[in-house]
Amino acid sequence: MPSPQERTPGRRRKLAVVGGGSTYTPELIDGFARLRDVLPLEELVLVDPDAGRLEVVGGLARRIFVRQGHPGRISWTGDLDAGIDGADAVLLQLRVGGQASRLQDETWPLECGCVGQETTGAGGLAKALRTVPVVLDIAERVRRRNPGAWIVDFTNPVGIVTRALLTHGHRAVGLCNVAIGLQRTIAGLLDVSPEQVELEHIGLNHLTWERAVRVAGEDVLPRLLAEHGDTLAGTLHLPRPLLDHLGVLPSSYLRYYYRHDAVVRELRTKPSRAAQVAALEQQLLGMYGDPALDEKPDLLSRRGGAYYSEAAVALTSSLLGGPSGTHVVNTPNSGTLPFLPDDAVIEAPATVDPTSAAPLPVRPLEPQYAGLVAHVTAYEHLALEAALLGRDGRNAGRAAGRKAVFAALLAHPLIGQSDPADRLADELIAHNREHLPWA
Structure with missing residues (x-):
């Protein structure tokens, strides 16, 4: 080979x-x-x-x-x-x-x-x-x-x-x-080709923000929000005042964090996706x-x-050896966000060639985003530990498995309380028993 x-x-x-x-x-x-x-x-x-x-x-x-x-x-x-x-x-x-x-x-x-x-x-x-x-x-x-x-x-x-x-x-x-879809949406709003739109995209998978939108080197995000804020709010399923307050474009998945209770009420009244x-x-x-x-x-x-x-x-x-380029990918942090472990996986623009996908340097992440990124990264670490139970020769019994599931749920910012985490752990195991070797 x-x-x-x-x-x-x-x-x-x-x-x-x-x-x-x-x-x-x-x-x-x-x-x-x-x-x-x-x-x-x-x-x-x-x-x-x-x-x-x-x-x-x-x-x-x-x-x-x-x-x-x-x-x-x-x-x-x-x-x-x-x-x-x-x-x-x-x-x-x-x-x-x-x-x-x-x-x-x-x-x-x-x-x-x-x-x-x-x-x-x-x-x-x-x-x-x-x-x-x-x-x-x-x-x-x-x-x-x-x-x-x-x-x-x-x-x-x-x-x-x-x-x-x-x-x-x-x-x-x-x-x-998510990134390429938003790039195409923005290009349509600005009436430019997608290749002209450069996003300053940063975060974790399904937990990202566009902190700048550059066309010909100019950050047009403030104008974009001012002129197309209502359209973007509808696309992202987020309130327009929230976009104006943040001054950035969050991923549509951020609605589960920014509007959790409202989304729960909405999901209970409509057919599931x-x-x-x-x-x-x-x-x-x-x-x-x-x-x-x-x-x-x-x-x-x-x-x-x-x-x-x-x-x-x-x-x-x-x-595979074509022209190297910048692509938004999920790749090791490797010091890009200094508050995360190097082996955490972030979603960011990276230089990609046949040897690696190396994230580009980024501006320091603002506290309101860095805190959530750190929180979810900790959850993802625990989620991976739970997912690996029973692999690689590990002897995981049901008690150890449930403990790992509970720990991940308790660490998730959308849960974070012991009573819901306790109930959710039991429900998760009951509905996924055939996929959990320790269950």
Whole structure:
């Protein structure tokens, strides 16, 4: 296997997508087809245990490549080892437990008076506990077959999953579409091309702020808020006065922190996102099965993951020897935020090449953001400890497992009280017992 430095930038690549039966996949395929000059692909393998979904999604993927004149081969398999064999990079977009587990993650926390969401709070912890062991098993198999391959993780919770991969010595970087989505939104408001918009994006995955928006070197964020504050507030699901007070653009996920109780009341009165997505997925799969369909349908935009493909193509190109560039990724802190451990995973612009993803220097983070970042980083550390119980030869009984889950819940700023943490720990274990070896 050639080292990253020995790989020839111009040669065509093999990529594997684990979770290739996802309804997200046509978004990714469309990006690979449109941007084939950025990332030349010889072979793309979709890997998924669900043979029925793979057949439907894979068939559409092939038709998209044919329609757009892409010369690469697309295949699919339920055999992970066969799919990743010889891959230069492996993209992870899996959902352990499927939409049924997501529905649970969004339901039982609400019954305890806490936000029910798949990446934040108790639901996010449940997803991390299910996901981390599976991802690490996949990564070990990648390392055995392709020790030089990069792993690009789009699987939530991205920050915790990426930290797990890096802690175990894998060549990994995390990717989220929040930054590129906001960049595209801002470019539309300012009537400029997305490439002209530079974001000063900093924080943790799903806990970020844009502290500056630069166009041609000028910070236009104050003007942007003044002229388009109402539109941005609607996009971010946050009150306009809060944006004016902060003077920055928070991620939409910050509403779970800034307006927790109001969001809980709202979530209790409307259909869950999981139920909406499950219904949408059935519609999409029905459309994907139409042999006449050879492009991603407009309905896919309602599924989420907008611009994921463009971010993934650009990032993977830099990792595999294309032009190095600046990409917003999840990567080790390495002193960037001095109040965090070096091995904490932050989400920030980084210089990416085949050897590393090195975060760019940043201005000191203001206390109102630094405090929350430090708090959530501590939770993520405890969440990872809980997720690793039962791995690596550890003898973890139920009491030790429950103690680890309780500790992570108690440390989370959206919970932080013993009575709710106690109840949530029991609910989490009851709803995820089959995924917790110690339970």
